Amino acid sequence: MSTEPLLAVRGLAVVIGGRHILHGVDLDVAPSGVTALLGRNGAGKTTTVRGVLGLVPRTGSVRFLGEETVRLATHALVRRGVGYAPEDRGIFAALTVAENLRLAERPGAGGPAYGLVHELFPELKARAKQLAGTLSGGQQQMVAIGRTLLNGNRLIIADEPTKGLAPKVVTEVARVLERAAQAVPVLLVEQNLAMVRRLAEHCVVLADGRTAHRGPAADLLADPEATRRLLGVGRRADAVSEENPMAPQDTGTAATSAADSGKAGA
Amino acid sequence: MSTTVLLAVTGLGLGALYFLVAAGLSLIFGLMDVLNFAHGALLSVGAYATWWAAGGHLPGAGSGGFGFVLAVCFGTAVGTVAAVVLELALIRPLYDRPREQVLATVGVGLAVPALLSAIWGPDARPFPGPAALSGTFGLLGARIPVNRLVLIGAAAVVLVALRLFLGGTRHGLVVRAGVEDRAMVTALGIDVRRAFTLVFAIGGAAAALGGALGGLYYGSVDPGQGTSLLIFAFVVVVIGGTFGAGGSGAATGSVAGAALAAVVVGLVQQFANYYTASGLGDLAVVVLLAVLLLLKPGGVTGRLA
Numbered sequence: 001m002s003t004e005p006l007l008a009v010r011g012l013a014v015v016i017g018g019r020h021i022l023h024g025v026d027l028d029v030a031p032s033g034v035t036a037l038l039g040r041n042g043a044g045k046t047t048t049v050r051g052v053l054g055l056v057p058r059t060g061s062v063r064f065l066g067e068e069t070v071r072l073a074t075h076a077l078v079r080r081g082v083g084y085a086p087e088d089r090g091i092f093a094a095l096t097v098a099e100n101l102r103l104a105e106r107p108g109a110g111g112p113a114y115g116l117v118h119e120l121f122p123e124l125k126a127r128a129k130q131l132a133g134t135l136s137g138g139q140q141q142m143v144a145i146g147r148t149l150l151n152g153n154r155l156i157i158a159d160e161p162t163k164g165l166a167p168k169v170v171t172e173v174a175r176v177l178e179r180a181a182q183a184v185p186v187l188l189v190e191q192n193l194a195m196v197r198r199l200a201e202h203c204v205v206l207a208d209g210r211t212a213h214r215g216p217a218a219d220l221l222a223d224p225e226a227t228r229r230l231l232g233v234g235r236r237a238d239a240v241s242e243e244n245p246m247a248p249q250d251t252g253t254a255a256t257s258a259a260d261s262g263k264a265g266a
Numbered sequence: 267m268s269t270t271v272l273l274a275v276t277g278l279g280l281g282a283l284y285f286l287v288a289a290g291l292s293l294i295f296g297l298m299d300v301l302n303f304a305h306g307a308l309l310s311v312g313a314y315a316t317w318w319a320a321g322g323h324l325p326g327a328g329s330g331g332f333g334f335v336l337a338v339c340f341g342t343a344v345g346t347v348a349a350v351v352l353e354l355a356l357i358r359p360l361y362d363r364p365r366e367q368v369l370a371t372v373g374v375g376l377a378v379p380a381l382l383s384a385i386w387g388p389d390a391r392p393f394p395g396p397a398a399l400s401g402t403f404g405l406l407g408a409r410i411p412v413n414r415l416v417l418i419g420a421a422a423v424v425l426v427a428l429r430l431f432l433g434g435t436r437h438g439l440v441v442r443a444g445v446e447d448r449a450m451v452t453a454l455g456i457d458v459r460r461a462f463t464l465v466f467a468i469g470g471a472a473a474a475l476g477g478a479l480g481g482l483y484y485g486s487v488d489p490g491q492g493t494s495l496l497i498f499a500f501v502v503v504v505i506g507g508t509f510g511a512g513g514s515g516a517a518t519g520s521v522a523g524a525a526l527a528a529v530v531v532g533l534v535q536q537f538a539n540y541y542t543a544s545g546l547g548d549l550a551v552v553v554l555l556a557v558l559l560l561l562k563p564g565g566v567t568g569r570l571a
Contacts, residue, residue, distance in 0.1 A: 055452075073452070074452040075454075075455050075457045076457075078453060078454065079455045084454075086453065090450040090453065092442075092443045092446045092447060094442065103439060103443050151455075
């Protein structure tokens with residue numbers, strides 16, 4: 001297998017309303033497994049993802065599958081094989097579950113993989129005709145992730161897929177992403193370090209709109225000083241309860257990243 | 267009784283005309299956040315193209331029978347093409363500059379009537395129509411002009427067709443989703459700009475049809491017709507937004523809301539103009555708008571569509 005990164009971002013800069021949100025983000029997504037994008041609240045994680053996709057004006061270089069995409073419109077990059085589950089889940093509340101999924105269908109080899117989506121989330125089949133706005137947070141996240149699995153994508157970008165979900169649902173989302181990552185590389189923005197520990201092989205840490213650290217996820221999590229310095233975690237990252245490994249930690253990074261998302265939506 | 271019936275049917279006919287303009291305005295605003303002040307110009311283009319064709323300038327078209335149908339189709343087609351050209355040439359290059367976009371549509375809204383006036387003169391021109399549509403028929407003691415029924419029928423067909431399009435086609439699905447969250451639609455790999463052009467085409471077609479049939483309603487065409495109808499169409503869109511909020515889908519809700527609001531505005535205007543002083547009907551509509559906005563301000567600031 002090629003060791004060339006699937007997605008290579010260099011010097012990504014984003015200016016919104018005269019404010020420099022990103023100053024120069026470098027990140028690689030490995031051609032297999034999960035790459036975690038970490039950082040404190042407001043470090044620029046969501047803006048990085050939106051910048052990669054072209055949802056905010058950006059400069060720098062974004063190479064996907066060896067092709068420079070920084071001048072491509074969002075839909076053109078996505079059609080090259082990117083599935084995106086945004087932080088706010090991006091659900092169309094006034095459309096049904098089935099319509100939300102149908103929107104994500106793209107013409108291509110084999111047609112949409114409803115078999116896979118319904119196998120992973122049987123509930124989506126049962127609730128096909130329900131308005132997506134009436135679903136629970138966990139069910140909406142299933143729709144969001146289901147949409148990324150429909151098209152045989154080459155890369156899945158999941159922005160805090162476990163945010164605001166009950167512990168049981170977090171475990172479910174982790175299970176699905178783990179399974180998806182066996183087939184498709186995943187770029188995972190995550191605050192829940194137990195989730196990162198379970199899924200991620202590589203990690204990129206942002207601080208103040210720049211890349212502050214890159215390397216194997218396990219090495220970072222094993223280094224209490226580095227996790228504290230880079231992520232603001234107040235205690236050892238592996239102090240998560242073994243009984244409930246997916247429970248969010250009571251540390252700064254596990255808190256909701258309102259600042260991060262608020263800025264990205266500006 | 268006969269007066270009430272006549273006023274009601276005339277109000278419904280006027281409402282149908284408002285709906286044909288407001289449906290496109292509402293969809294365009296809902297999907298693209300564009301206040302299209304050039305929408306009245308599209309109506310005028312449709313009206314003049316139909317008048318021109320029905321006047322014998324288009325081979326096969328004329329003022330009677332199939333020739334008139336052809337003239338209406340021609341007028342609608344010209345309005346549709348004008349709307350597409352407007353979107354591609356003026357609206358699209360200004361997506362990131364909403365203020366300039368508004369100014370550009372205002373400019374077109376002023377320039378088109380001026381152009382029509384320069385070519386065919388500022389005075390109203392008699393609108394040729396088939397004899398069958400210029401007569402009246404009896405209903406509950408009232409003599410109702412047939413052209414009112416044509417307008418009401420056309421608006422009903424457009425309403426049903428729009429709902430089928432929005433609810434039953436993939437393009438309609440994209441429009442409904444785009445009304446909720448444009449950015450997410452593009453993030454699913456869909457070129458939402460194509461939906462923009464499509465919505466402009468649909469809105470232009472409906473407005474141009476309104477212009478063609480409005481010629482029958484008024485019996486004449488003049489350059490300012492579109493502009494004066496546009497004002498009431500905007501009122502209909504805003505009132506429809508207050509009705510449509512919380513409806514089934516944002517976009518389908520907006521079309522249904524616009525239809526209902528068009529009927530209300532048309533009826534209020536007719537009855538108030540007749541039973542109070544002429545001209546007070548127009549004022550009554552604006553008062554109605556103000557009252558609704560005071561009671562339910564979310565109708566505008568939330569989502570018009």
